[in-house]
Amino acid sequence: MRFGMEISHALALAALVVGVLLGAWIVSAWRRRRERAQAREYNQRGQRAEREAVHLLEIEGYKIVSKQLRTTYAVELDGATHEVPLIVDFVVERRGERFAAEVKTGASAAGLEHPETRRQLLEYQLALGLERVLLVEPERKRVSRVAFPIPRGAAPRRRSSAGPWVAALSALLLLTAAVVWVLSKR
Numbered sequence: 001m002r003f004g005m006e007i008s009h010a011l012a013l014a015a016l017v018v019g020v021l022l023g024a025w026i027v028s029a030w031r032r033r034r035e036r037a038q039a040r041e042y043n044q045r046g047q048r049a050e051r052e053a054v055h056l057l058e059i060e061g062y063k064i065v066s067k068q069l070r071t072t073y074a075v076e077l078d079g080a081t082h083e084v085p086l087i088v089d090f091v092v093e094r095r096g097e098r099f100a101a102e103v104k105t106g107a108s109a110a111g112l113e114h115p116e117t118r119r120q121l122l123e124y125q126l127a128l129g130l131e132r133v134l135l136v137e138p139e140r141k142r143v144s145r146v147a148f149p150i151p152r153g154a155a156p157r158r159r160s161s162a163g164p165w166v167a168a169l170s171a172l173l174l175l176t177a178a179v180v181w182v183l184s185k186r
Helices: 002-059 115-128 163-184
Strands: 063-077 080-094 097-103 133-137 142-146
Touching: 002 063, 002 080, 002 097, 002 133, 063 115, 080 115, 080 133, 097 115, 115 133
Parallel strands: 097 133
Antiparallel strands: 063 080, 080 097, 133 142
16 A cells, blocks of 8 residues: 555656646747747837838938948047947938938837937037937937037147136245345445
């Protein structure tokens, strides 16, 4: 009798292990399928937004020069130059001016209140040497021209507040030396 109970316990344990493994596999397969579906939906949303952006840019009078421009720009780090890759959604022209255009969808990415969007647009302006860049929001039907006013040349030097004090002290020292010289001649 005892031998039969040990076999039934062993079978129950084996069934439990198989059930746990099967459940883990099902959950994993379901998660992978959901992630693939979300990625597909994200890609489709992005492709749809880019098609709408082309239409919106053309309505606004911009001519598409390049799509998904892949380029690099140089960054100096501790004296060594490094090439940094850059992918721009669109390069467009209007009335002789060239712009980099970034397409953003959803409230979480669009708008200058989002640091990532701001940094990306600033990077485009600096890396491509442009005066302005475009933020294209197809869901809002909006094309915004963005310019980061970047001072050219060296930053102005700050005047030292010690200047007048140094001049006054120097004048006082010269006056004292003159008085001492005159008194020593008597």
